[in-house]
Amino acid sequence: MKPPKQAPPESMALSADEVRRLSAWLESHDGDPCADAISLCLDTGLRRSELAGLRVGDYNRAFGQIKVARVLVETRGGVVEKEPKSGTSKRWVPVPGTAGERLSRHIESQRERLAENGVAQGDSTPMFATDGGAAVRPSDLTAAFRAAADAAGLPKRHHLHSLRHTYATYLLSTGTSFKEAQELLGHASATTTLNVYGHVVPGRKTDAADAYIRWREGK
Template sequence: MKGHIRERSPGRWAIILDSPDQETGKRRRKWHSFAGTKREAQKECARLITEMQGGDYVEPGKETLAKFLERWLDHMRSQVSPRSHERYTELARKNIAPLLGNVALTKLRPEQISAAYSKALVSGRRDGSGGLSPRTVHHMHRILRQALSQAVKWRILGRNPADAVGGPKVEKTKMRALDAHETAQLLAHFRPTRMFTPVLLGALCGLRRGEVTALRWRAVDFAAGQLAIVESTEQTHRGTRAKETKSGRSRRVALPSIVVDELRRQRVRQAEELLKLGVRLSDDDHVFAQADGMPVQPNSLTHEFTRILAQSSTLPRIRFHDLRHSHATQLLSSGIHPKIAQERLGHSSIGITLDLYSHVMPGMQEDAAAKVDAAMRAAIDRVAG
């Protein structure tokens, strides 16, 4: 197997590869176009020969990255949730394709991808108002890398060019956790509103937004003082759909007595509202619902929480999800074992809990060291005595 280069015009080269046909034994010639210096063309020729000898060679095709992404999106429709597929589609069509879509898939190079990311950070907004955030470009990189990995599996590419590119550094979003006093103030502010129950469930039970909007009365066990978290809701362009929890597993959450009391009051209020409409409340109804009993969309919950919170001049401006962080922080700060916190929050592993809330651990480490020290000193004194 051999190859050579031929100059077509200044800076333009033809790379000619000769290899025997496996069936007939006759010589087959493959042509590649290359732009660059003579030395670069020679390196590319050597690289292609190595690929052919190693069995990694892929015939050059004319399919562009944009067309391939559409095929990949069709493939991914059955692999991810509808909301995730919508996000993949948005990133692929609106962010990646305008920058790299016209490049032939088999000719896509790491330096082109890197340059596209740099451009996106500076002027990637579609309205021309500036660049995209590092987090958005990081998501672009993750999607492109996943798509090109599939191209390798389909043997369209010999290797994934995105593997040689790093996404931009993304700073972690700082979580704002309320302490017990701030939580009490927040509950007092929301008590006169319909949003009181979601805020209660988020701040005192650590429920996610989708878990709150999916919760039905049949999941509330007043006798045992527990909630059964078995599903969540997801909002897409086509509407709201029920889905499994984020971890893929159901869980039971023990309720503080204050939450049990407030849920009893909520059930009575909701039953009275529906009775005025001639409807009887059932265990299939949602705990947090509109006045006519219809479920609330997750995005509507977020918007209403933000609107009502803005009416306070003293409470910090937090996200609804920060109520969950507040609950976790208060649990760990109170000395609750991280494993219990993990089960209560519904994390798939204790590693996630420890990673998210490591900032709470230093005080717990000091407390543990002090307890070990006290126990050992007492034991040493007994032995010495």
């Protein structure tokens, strides 16, 4: 029996209304480590393992960028820190505007929260930490998203990775090149991005063909 076909990425992306509802819920939980991590995921398209692997020192506030340098993966033996899945997965991702402001607030509120529990926050502290200073587990982020999605009234088909699809779909549908999207998403190549998201912008092929015919006919 053939496995069921997966839904195309754009069908898993959140609609504008769903983004607004989820964002409103996340804003009402500003300062919660999981809610702040989910908000960053929505704003940057980071993978779950990348979010869990971030450290405070990975955020360059002056340039409004965050460095993806490691991932956290859950195994039977516990949580394991690993290198990103490919060389291109190691990257700097912009965190502009209100996204950067929220991340800065999170870092400061986390500093205070950890201090109350006798933990000093430094550059090597997990970006999203428990009260004891340990990194929030990837599965915790999944569970937190489910709770947030249910509270915001999102359909059950959405999961944390849907936020990555939302980010990618928006980038490509608003004119970002596949090469630029590949660099932001950390795909191994632009071909990977094209294979996964090429159908998000089907009109580009027609536009390119039309432009060629106009050029050939001297128009």
